[in-house]
Amino acid sequence: MSEWLIRSERPGDEPAIHSVTKAAFADHPHSQGTEPAIIEALRADGDLTLSLVAEAGSTILGHAAFSPAHLSGDEAGWYTLGPVAVLPERQGQGIGRSLIEAGLTQMRAAGAQGVVVLGEPDLYGRFGFRRGTALHIDGPLASYFQVLPFGSAVPASTVAFAPGFASASARDR
Numbered sequence: 001m002s003e004w005l006i007r008s009e010r011p012g013d014e015p016a017i018h019s020v021t022k023a024a025f026a027d028h029p030h031s032q033g034t035e036p037a038i039i040e041a042l043r044a045d046g047d048l049t050l051s052l053v054a055e056a057g058s059t060i061l062g063h064a065a066f067s068p069a070h071l072s073g074d075e076a077g078w079y080t081l082g083p084v085a086v087l088p089e090r091q092g093q094g095i096g097r098s099l100i101e102a103g104l105t106q107m108r109a110a111g112a113q114g115v116v117v118l119g120e121p122d123l124y125g126r127f128g129f130r131r132g133t134a135l136h137i138d139g140p141l142a143s144y145f146q147v148l149p150f151g152s153a154v155p156a157s158t159v160a161f162a163p164g165f166a167s168a169s170a171r172d173r
């Protein structure tokens, strides 16, 4: 049994989620430090479909967010995973895997069609995400875009992330 539990965000968790996310991305080569603001923008917009924390005792060790993905063909039931963050001193112990697997299980059980993510293929490929599907994004980050369909249908649509991703990045610039 692991020494942490995975549960949904509760009121009062917001500052700890901010700190964990800020610390996790502090040395990330592709981060502009906007991840805590993205989570807050998603929350303010009502777009935090699922917000999971990993907790040991009363300490939050990690966090994963899921938000709605908007498809150009208006197909419903697609969600974006991210940001995902684990405290630097607790990385590499299986906490990120627990968060991602629990989130995917919950999204599938809730009837989602699938989940998309923008991130390292080496990391997300371990969870079944794959590149080069019909579902895609445009632009320079397209090669980091990955899709995990829960069924056989993968629409040939373009994905737009929830507005919180763009508004947080613009505000912090």
Ligand SMILES: CC(C)(COP(=O)(O)OP(=O)(O)OC[C@H]1O[C@@H](n2cnc3c(N)ncnc32)[C@H](O)[C@@H]1OP(=O)(O)O)[C@@H](O)C(=O)NCCC(=O)NCCS
Residues within 6 Å of the ligand: 024, 025, 028, 084, 085, 086, 087, 090, 091, 092, 093, 094, 095, 096, 097, 098, 118, 119, 120, 122, 123, 126
């Ligand atoms: C990425 C992150 C959330 C993973 O959490 P973690 O608790 O360290 O990961 P785990 O120990 O559960 O490892 C899960 C698996 O992913 C792999 N992995 C972890 N980080 C990885 C990375 N950056 N690249 C490739 N694989 C990675 C592990 O080797 C492990 O694989 P295995 O189970 O097949 O052996 C965490 O390292 C983190 O917060 N990093 C900084 C922020 C970040 O990069 N977030 C993701 C943005 S795309």
